[in-house]
Amino acid sequence: MKFGQQLQDSLIRDYYYYYIDYEGLKDVLDSGRPDEEWTEESEETFVRALEEELEKVYDFQKLRTYSINQRVKEMDGKVQDAIRSIDTSSPLSEQAFEDLELDLEEILSDVHDLAKFTQLNYTGFQKIIKKHDKVTKWILKPIFAARLNAKPFFKDDYGNLVVKLSKLYDLVRTRGNPVKGDSSAGGSQQNFVRQTTKYWVHADNITELKLLILKHLPVLVFNASKEFEKEDSAISSIYFDNDSLDLYRGRLEKSEGAEAIRLRWYGGMATDVVFVERKTHREDWTGEKSVKARFSLKEKNVNAFLKGEYTVDRAFKKMREDGKKPLKEIDDLEQLAREVQYTVLTKKLKPVVRSFYNRTAFQLPGDARVRISLDSELSMIREDDFDGRKRAGNNWRRMDIGVDWPFNQLADADIERFPYAVLEVKLQTQMGQEPPQWVRDLVASHLVEAVPKFSKFIHGVATMLPKRVKLIPFWMPQMDVDIRKPVTHQFSIERPTNGSSSVVNSDDLLSSNSGDMDEEYSLDHNGDTHDYASDDDDEVAENIPLMGIRRSGRRPWSTQDQFNETIHQLGSTVRSWARAFFLEPDASSPQPAVLERVFHAPPGKLIHVPVRIEPKVYFANERTFLSWLEIGIFLSAVAGSLHSFGDSRAQNASFFFVCTAVVMVTYSLGLYLWRVRAIRHRRAIRYDDRIGTSIVCFTFVMSVLVNYVIQVL
Known part of the structure; x- marks a missing residue:
């Protein structure tokens, strides 16, 4: 399917006139070159039309964002009034709270639609510029990139809205009694034992995924006393290794006792507290669980600690004097600090790679049974001096960058901007409890792609230091495979009522005045609501899945239809038994795609596939x-x-x-x-x-x- 057709099939009724006029821009390209020559006048006409489309999309996105923010502010007032009424003589009825919840779901749908609108329009501008440069041979891409940055309608990740909506949704859902507890993502815990699974999330699905999760879990806010800022979600980690990359190989091969040592801080570079963390891998047959342990240091003492000049006794002297923690816990922390310092000195560990990302965490405060985190804008940055260049000088981290993603000041050789967000689902199931059904629906949906044992540290080293590693993780050859899948509406944003922001095509819009009629959502034979776009020419949608639901005026099934379908299914069953009896392969049976893909390691590299040996x-x-x-x-x-x-x-x-x-x-x-x-x-x-x-x-x-x-x- 060409992108122009995909655009028509994905339109939202309310936004119909504000999408990029992709077909009109194509007509300008065609009309400007009747004799196969592109003149300066033709270029000016096209650029003028392109600017008008950009202005239209940018103004509409800005207006819709303002409108949604105002609605959220209005909802905040309504929710607060409803909460205050609970302790009065005339509290709000249960139906009133349900109505508030429906209003919030309507806002969630609007945010979802706006995110899809911006994503589709951004793709449209990229496609038409690519077509222009290919057809006319006039290079417009770098120039128009500056214009896009001047009107960045596509850069809003709606992080503030997600946090505000999560708070309101939690208040309404709990009827003014949100769960209380420590919001510090582990709080007083120093050792974390969880069952963790990891997934990749395409950029197109990030906002939708956040909106879906917040309906079940609130966004974890670490400091509720201040207004949320983008910097609050930033997490940076410096991973250590030696010249032989022993820690990299141990973590990649999952050797018993393999360690990863990193220094982590939250927020900007001015943060004073740095956490020293050690991850230790344990094989299942040992009866032990892999564990992450950590302790904190003042940033000013990190360099001295890594050199052995700042002793462990000095580091914990004040903690012992304060007496705020049990002596047993302090003793465990001191032992951990001694082991980490000993490992750094004896194995000659030094900074190798930094990971940066903005994290949105979902968890009930004080309840770690289900914790979900989504890391977006993930980047891996070189911190090593293997090539003779001292990037950090004599410091433990480089200071020429902070949290200013996408770090345009860095050379391409020093940074790897990961194309996907990383979702981590962490469950505490040691007591035998099953994960909630909505979590199972989430991980089985089209929004995520499972990547077991994915590691930011391993990916960063394998990507940034290709000349020093021979063994690479199994997911590296799959980086060029599109992870997007057909939409499954068993787990997606749906409007609580039949609002006007339904997805339509141009034919639906032209016939919308013919009267209302009963309509059903149409599914194809695989239960999906769309097909993948092909990749045949320059206008292709590049496997971008269609957003929304196509509508069909299909009549309900009659008794005869049901009888015919039953006979058809019975015949299929008999044929399957016959094939199985005569050992004939069933060509119609779909085979798992993963079995059909053959990946080859780059020259001189070996792919490491996780193999558990007991x-x-x-x-x-x-x-x-x-x-x-x-x-x-x-x-x-x-x-x-x-x-x-x-x-x-x-x-x-x-x-x-x-x-x-x-x-x-x-x-x-x-x-x-x-x-x-x-x-x-x-x-x-x-x-x-x-x-x-x-x-x-x-x-x-x-x-x-x-x-x-x-x-x-």
Whole structure:
């Protein structure tokens, strides 16, 4: 599908006249070159039309943002009045609170629609500029990029709105009794034991995902006494390693006891408190859980601590004197600090890579059973001096950048701007409780792409230091694969009422005055509401999924329709059984896409695939070898008996049993040694024996047949 058609299929009724006139701009391109030549006058006409479209989109986006902000402010007043009325003689009714919740859901839908509007228009400008430069050979892209930055309708991430809406939604949902507790993302905890799964989120889906989550969990605000600012969500971490990148390799291979050491701070560069954190990987078979432990230092003492000049006793002297924490906890922190300082000094660790991102966390304060965080604007930045350039000087971090993403002052070789946001779902399930249904719906939706064991540290080192690493993570070859999937409306923003901001195409708009009629949302045969766009020419939508729902005037099913569908399903079932019985492959059955993709490592690199090896795997290999050996010994005993107590014919037949036993024992020994080596190196290969067993059994059968023939003849 071409982008122009995708744009028409994704229009929102209220916004119809404010989208980029993509087809009109294409007509200007075509009309300006009747003789296949593009003149300066043609360029001026096109640029003028382009500027008008940009002005129209920018003004509308600004107006809608202002309108939504005003509505949120108005809702804030209504919610506060409703909360105050609870303790009066005439409290608000339950229905009134439900109405407030519906109003908030309407605002959520408007924010969602506006985010999709800006994303689609931004794509439209990028597409028409690309087409202009290709067709006319006049390069407009860098010039118009400056115009886009002057009218940045696409740069609003709606972070402030999300925080405000989350607070209001939480107040209304809890009827003025929001959960109280420590909001410090761990608070007094120093050790975190959680079940964590990670996902990638495409930029098109970030706002929608935030709006969906806040309906179930409030945004975690660390300092509710001040107005939320963008800098409040910034998190920066400096990861340490040595010249050999031992920590990188250990974390990538998931070696038992592998460590990651980082220094982390929240907010801007003026933050005085720095957290020293250590992550330790534990294999499941040890009975222990991987754990993250940390302690805090004053920023002014970090350099001295890393050099060993600032001792642990000095670092915790004031904490002991204050007596605000139990002595046992202080002792544990001191032990952690000593171990970290010892590791830094003995392994000669130094800053290697920095990660930066803005985090939106969702969690009930003081309740860590479900914690969801979304890290956007993720960037990895070099901090090392491997190439002889001292980026940080003698300091523990470079000071030429702060939290001013996208860090345009840095050279491309010093920064990797990650294309996706990273969603982390953290659950405390040690007590056997199941995750909520909405969490399961979230991770199964089209909004996320599961990437198990994704690590910012590993990705940063593998990307920024390609000449120093040979082993790369499994997700690296997949970075060019589009992660967007067909929309599933089982988990998406939906309006509580039949508002006018429905998604329509141009034909719907022209016929909208013909009267209201009952309509159903149309799903295709896969249960999806759209198809992917193809990538055939310059006008293609580049696999951008259609936003919203296409509407259809389809009639309800009759009894005959239901009967026909039942017969069709019965026939399909019978055909499937027949294929299975005759072992015929079912060409119509869709195969998992992951099995069809073959990724190759770049030249000189190896892809590391996570393979979990437990002690029982070694024991299973040994048991298999001993079982084969037992059969070989049995055959040898049979051959010895035939040779010792049989006649000449039996002695001749025993020769074949001896050969079979030797082949069996030799093969099983070779297979055992091969498996031991593969297990030790954690190779992601097939460990089952698909051919050897058949050959050995065939040899045994042939030996029996030969023995029978000799005896008969």
